[in-house]
Amino acid sequence: MRFFSRFISLLVVVVVSLTFPSEARPIEVGGLDGRIDIGSKIAIAEKVDPAVTLDQVVEPGSKIVFRPSLTNTFHGSGQSGDIWIRADLVNSGDTALRGNLVIRFPYLEVVDAYIVGPQGVEHQGRAGATAARSGIAIPDPFPAFEIDVPAQDSRTLYLRVHSNTVVVLSMWLHSSADFQLWSKGSIALHFLMIGILCTFTAYAISVARTSQNNAYRIYVCFCVSSALYILFSTGIGKAFFWPHSDIGTMVLINALQAASTVFGALFIASFLDTRTRWPAFNRVILLIAALSTVSVLIFAMPPPAAMALYMLMSSIGPIIVLAGVWVLHRRGVYGAGAVLLGWAPSIMATVWMYLRIFDITPYFGINHYIVPIALCLTVLQFSWAISNRVKAAEASAVTDPLTGLFNRRKLDSAFDRTVQRTEPPCTAVLAIDLDGFKAINDTHGHEAGDAVLRVIGQRLKKLSLGRAKSFRTGGDEFVVLYSEHGDRAVIQAFGSDCIARIGRPILFGTEVLFVGASVGIAFVQNDEEFKTGIQRADAALYHAKRDGKGVVRLYDERQPPVGKESFRPALVSG
DSSP, X not given: OHHHHHHHHHHHHHHHHXXXXXXXXXXXXXXXXXXXXXXXXXXXXXXXXXXXXXHHHHXXXXXXXXXXXXXXXXXXXXXXXXXXXXXXXXXXXXXXXXXXXXXXXXXXXXXXXXXXXXTEEEEEEEESTTSOOEETBOSSSSOEEEEEEOTTEEEEEEEEEEOSSEEEEEEEEEEHHHHHHHHHHHHHHHXXXXXXXXXXXXXXXXXXXXXXXXXXXXXXXXXXXXXXXXXXXXXXXXXXXXXXXXXXXXXXXXXHHHHHHHHHHHHHHHHTTHHHHOHHHHHHHHHHHHHHHHGGGGGGXXXXXXXXXXXXXXXXXXXXXXXXXXXXXXXXXXXXXXXXXXXXXXXXXXXXXXXXXXXXXXXXXXXXXXXXXXXXXXXXXXXXXXXXXXXXXXHHHTBOTTTOSBOHHHHHHHTOTTSOOSSOSOSXXXXXXXXXXXXXXXXXXXXXXXXXXXXXXXHHHHHHTTTEEEEEXXXXXXXXXXXXXXXXXXXXXXXXXXXXXXXXXXXETTEEEOXXXXXXXXXXXXXXXXXXXXXXXXXXXXXXXXXTSSOEEXXXXXXXXXXXXXXXXXXXXX
């Protein structure tokens, strides 16, 4: 069945080829308003010796055979010789045409344009990735030329395309006004994407400066190489920086593409710590990175080796990395899911472009933007993953791992005298110390003690929700910053609730454990009282312990702070 369908398709192509006119159809340009796709109205000659000149092409009896294009977009290879294009332009209007011809493919190395009239060549120009812009070539990332056809007259356009790459000839004829609109819009869109990458690069730099994690420094390199790759692979870099120079960009583009692959793979390895979690996969990533680095020299390699290395660097290697990250995600490695989502758009864009290169998928205008868009999505997702990890690290730094409450470091920052405040951040400071906790540790062991602390932490968190912040400042010591404004009796009642909640039974295995608490409260009316709140609450707690434990005591200004100062933050001492 498959053979039969292929035979029918081949038969249709042969019939269409035999019935198609031997010459390209004239292109009517009179009254051009907007743009027209002229790809199906041109004639093409392939595999032409680069030494052939225009005179040899147009002379009677020339051996150069032009065949009409059967599709809007010609797809072929320039490695077997030059490609010549002929288009017959007819202006049946009453005004002269001044339009712009654009080949929307930035990788073309050299494109020579000739406008031939009754007297021979009237105008000519040159553009391309390795050619200095001259003649009728106009400023644009793509090879573009100015076309003039007098009213009630015709001209023949010849293009010679010399490029050792895959050649995709999507040719459009624009009116001058439409070309300006389209070109500026295309450039603006690419610069927008470059700007997005630069923004995330700045974020990555800020993270790398404050972190010892080497993954963030590698990520900065990935962002920079990706932004530069978009800049030069779209032709914008050459058009803006050295349009009148023969300096090419293909080697630079290959180097930037290799750099993006290398830094992307190394970032993934470092971010997911594959060296520890999966050493074999880490070695594969390092091998891919090494081969991708060598691929910068593909221009000096034999074609088969160059093609194999390029495929590894641009598609096979990244796909292998994607598969490995998927395995890590299935194993439950933290961050692998976010990396998987980030790496996937670039891989899908690469696969799509390869399908286009092998002429499997149709040509769409979005093809020119799909890789930059994919890189932006990758950087966006990677930045989100980094942001989540940074937030988690920051939260871990100020959180007690046992109870989940804020720790002493977070409390110290709240009492930092350098913070400028217009009013105190709380209305009362409560110092809480457990009663009988040492006996639980001595009798049932430290596991029981840890279980008790975890339960008490959860109880204080629930009780404080919406009106206070709870901190664990030591072994069995806690501080609560009460923030609601209210009567002092309400705050004192809150302290009693803390004692009651803490005193509830706690189940540990088959054992039922009990622990009590004493509370000291210091009320806060201004910033100065807040700065000394811990010391004053600690003094009140000392009196609660002295008065029999399990009670709430308020700080009395007539009594100086006495007793231990285990709650005093270093930032407020003195």
